[in-house]
Amino acid sequence: MNTIYLDHAATTRVLPEAAQAALRVMTQDYGNPSSLHHLGVQAAKEVAGHRAEVAAALGCKPEEIYFTSCGTEGDNWAISLAVHLGRHKGKHIITTAVEHAAVLEPCKALELQGYEVTYLHPDATGHIRTEDLEAALRPDTVLVSMMLVNNETGAIQPVAEAAQVLKRHKSAALLHCDAVQGFLKLPFTPKGLGADLLTVSGHKIGGMKGVGALYIRSGLRAVPLLRGGGQEKGLRSGTEATPQIAAFAAACTAGHQALDQHREYLSGLKAYTLEKLQAEVPGLVVVSQGDAPHILAISLPGYPSQVVVRYLSDKGICLSSGSACHKGKASHVYASMNLSKAVRDGMLRISFGPENTREEIDALAEALHSATKELISMGR
Ligand code: PLP
Numbered sequence: 001m002n003t004i005y006l007d008h009a010a011t012t013r014v015l016p017e018a019a020q021a022a023l024r025v026m027t028q029d030y031g032n033p034s035s036l037h038h039l040g041v042q043a044a045k046e047v048a049g050h051r052a053e054v055a056a057a058l059g060c061k062p063e064e065i066y067f068t069s070c071g072t073e074g075d076n077w078a079i080s081l082a083v084h085l086g087r088h089k090g091k092h093i094i095t096t097a098v099e100h101a102a103v104l105e106p107c108k109a110l111e112l113q114g115y116e117v118t119y120l121h122p123d124a125t126g127h128i129r130t131e132d133l134e135a136a137l138r139p140d141t142v143l144v145s146m147m148l149v150n151n152e153t154g155a156i157q158p159v160a161e162a163a164q165v166l167k168r169h170k171s172a173a174l175l176h177c178d179a180v181q182g183f184l185k186l187p188f189t190p191k192g193l194g195a196d197l198l199t200v201s202g203h204k205i206g207g208m209k210g211v212g213a214l215y216i217r218s219g220l221r222a223v224p225l226l227r228g229g230g231q232e233k234g235l236r237s238g239t240e241a242t243p244q245i246a247a248f249a250a251a252c253t254a255g256h257q258a259l260d261q262h263r264e265y266l267s268g269l270k271a272y273t274l275e276k277l278q279a280e281v282p283g284l285v286v287v288s289q290g291d292a293p294h295i296l297a298i299s300l301p302g303y304p305s306q307v308v309v310r311y312l313s314d315k316g317i318c319l320s321s322g323s324a325c326h327k328g329k330a331s332h333v334y335a336s337m338n339l340s341k342a343v344r345d346g347m348l349r350i351s352f353g354p355e356n357t358r359e360e361i362d363a364l365a366e367a368l369h370s371a372t373k374e375l376i377s378m379g380r
Helices: 016-027 038-058 071-085 101-112 130-136 159-168 242-257 259-280 305-314 341-345 358-374
Strands: 065-068 092-096 116-120 141-145 174-178 197-201 212-216 285-288 295-299 347-351
Touching (some): 038 242, 071 101, 071 174, 101 116, 130 159, 341 347
Parallel strands (some): 092 116, 141 174
Antiparallel strands (some): 065 212, 197 212
């Protein structure tokens, strides 16, 4: 059975050039970048080159890139860093109700330590309103954390506008952006967004799992996340994950070069999907067309998502009922959008990659159509 993979927001297949880069580093240039012998010197040189590649894809300086183990680590670090730097200014944080758990959970932990967190709620289309941020901003706000692209709806959030609000109010709050789902899907730079801190992850862009990066604007006095041997300029000790970093850099370079082409292709494929599914799947509701080119949220009211996901999986089609991290739990993102229970229970997230084809979408439409005939509806 051929697999039709439509779950690229959960993770991606490693690109051949990224896999080759990792293999070379694992089997040939395997030195520890801190070692003084030639293999170590070579490894250190390579990490420096890979940092420059990631920085080029992100449009920032290499010295503003700190390698992490994943997007979750970058989000956690950004939040702890921002509250540490703002510790004499206040204990108020603003974020959104639709952030990934990697932002929401550290915020919840800070609430237990006496921080007050304002969660901005989206409108019915999943978008955060800048006016709500403006109303929530206080003199003691030390951090605003807003994602660039929502992982379940594809909604692009007004990060650059949020930066303008902070500037207008002369706020000392730092702006963190979780750009895990926007990186190499949309053209942006941290500077253009006005972000002080920005998170990306390797496995969402054709790199390996186990690597990501945190952008820390130069000029910010960062504090260490991990203390030890002093890697990452003393801020994140631990031997560099050189194979993952090499793969990440290769995926960044490939994705950066193909960004415009991929955007156009994915937008066309999404338009085709919408048209096809709306024409061929009775009862289908389009919940979010997603501003980002790779995410589309639909629902089959009456057909529980988990049942449909398994039904499609049996036919070789992989998609998800929302964030992979929920593992079947109800999504806080869809819950915050005022959707009816039947629509929420039937949610399906389709997330595209450049290798998906129209033939695969035809197969999806056919499988969803047969799901509505073969599965028992729970009513709308
Ligand atoms: N932020 C967003 C928006 C995500 O979609 C994800 C992963 O799904 C993460 C953060 C966490 O990234 P990682 O899986 O690399 O920890």
